[in-house]
Amino acid sequence: MERLEEERYNLLEMRLEVKKAQNGDLDAFVRLLRRLDSRMYGLAKSIVKRDEDCADAMQETLFKAYKSLNTLKNPEYFTTWIFRILINECSQLLRNRKRAIVMDKLPEPKEVLAPYGGDHQRIDIQEAVDRLDDAPRLVIHLFYYQDLTIKQISDILEISEGAVRSRLHRARGMLAGSLLATD
Incomplete structure (x- = not known):
């Protein structure tokens, strides 16, 4: 029950932040992104694998989200909306990567298992x-x-x-x- 109340509070708080951001409050937009940045990075990493591609996808996502924030009709869908943008950006990076000509393939470093x-x-x-x-x-x-x-x-x-x-x-x-x- 306590978790449900916390989720409702977070949803209300997020709606208010989205509305502030839509009205031009850049700090509100930044606060929204800070709540999601680790989840967004994890999602991007699971799709594109490479850190530099994650950074590119996230940067482009943030730019597109900020630019089109006023098109978001329901503030409660902000997370879903920004994840959709991120997935599209990651997919675009993968499509571009497939078109790129690889000059030299470096071997992947071997991963060492932890001792526990x-x-x-x-x-x-x-x-x-x-x-x-x-x-x-x-x-x-x-x-x-x-x-x-x-x-x-x-x-x-x-x-x-x-x-x-x-x-x-x-x-x-x-x-x-x-x-x-x-x-």
Whole structure:
């Protein structure tokens, strides 16, 4: 019950901040972004993988969001709206990356596993998630790492809730198979 009240308070507070930002309050826009920056970075990283691409996608997202903030009709959808912009920017970066000609491929550095048992499992799960194709990796990230609901994911990805559930189910199956294969 306490968490529900906290979420309602946060939603009201966010609505007020969005309205202030829409009325030209740059500080309100910055406060909104500070609440979401780590979640946005995590989402971008799960899609584009490279830190420099994450920075580019986030910078372009913030620019586009600020420029078109007045087009957001429902302030309570700010998070969904900005995540959608970020996903589009990441997708654009990936499309551009595929068109780029790679001059020389450097080998990826090997990841060292942490010495503690619990950390091994966490790293294995993250590696398994990273190996998923784009669509299942994205729904896993939004659902488990961003704690978004099926409805919110549906809105962000512009697909039906059934499609989100289906992708989550398939992704969980792929993860289970991948993790069982490594044991």
